[in-house]
Amino acid sequence: MTEPPIGRRERKKAATRQAIADAALRLFLERGYDHVSVRDVAEAADVSPTTVFKHFTGKEALVFDQEESTDARLTAAVRRRESGQDVIEALRRHVLDTWLPIAAHPQREEFNHLVESTPALRAYAERMWIRHTDTLGAAIADEFGVEHGNLACAALARFALDVPLLAQGQKDRRAAVEEVFDILANGWRPPAEPTA
Incomplete structure (x- = not known):
């Protein structure tokens, strides 16, 4: 279409x-x-x-100018995924396609500092994060025909939205995103001890 x-x-x-x-x-x-x-x-x-x-x-919304469409993009990532693609893989692709370019932006560190050092912006970002989590959790629940607020769907939404935060400080952000989504897809296992 x-x-x-x-x-x-x-x-x-x-x-x-x-x-x-x-x-x-x-x-x-x-x-x-x-x-x-x-x-x-x-x-x-x-x-x-x-x-x-x-x-x-409002003034805070000026800082997060791209957030207006985030809920729609998250919902589309789940509902318009390719035939045969599971929800976790669709979310992995969404994070790789949308977050990696943002994370590589030359002003990203300045932007993060601005948000973290401004209480009003930190609070606004937290409210947005909760709204996005609720929206994504509802979209996942709809895909599986369960009630909104289903714990498994809400947990997946929350963890998927936390992937950028977990990957932010890593040297290879792409590999970090892949690793966290592998954990979501396959379950957590203790890390292997380094070989001598």
Whole structure:
């Protein structure tokens, strides 16, 4: 199934949204989150504060501009997986395809520091994580015809969403993602002792 072509109006809205998000991130990284107002962001993006709020629900949302579509992408990873592909493999592919490029972005460390050093952003990120976990858990439950809140489905959703956090500090992020998903798929085993 092909996606319908995006019209000029939608492209223009998307470009404005991206310009606002880019201006916000640049200012937040330069000055610190607490020292930048929505008005500052609007001026830097050459739009009105009203336009900023047409595109973003609040100041925190400016930092996490890609999160709006995350729930839809997570659900699609489960529901639109290839024929014969199990849910864990679909989630593995999703993390590899979406998170690895983000993790390799040159501003990733600055972005992580911004979030970790700003209590409002840390709290917002935690709320997003819970929402994404609930959404993914519900999508997995639907695939197996069980009630939302099923513990096995909720656990898989939670662990799958934690994979990037576990892989973040590893030298080979791809190998780390693969290893954690292998554990999810095959069960945990004690690590082998190093050979002499």
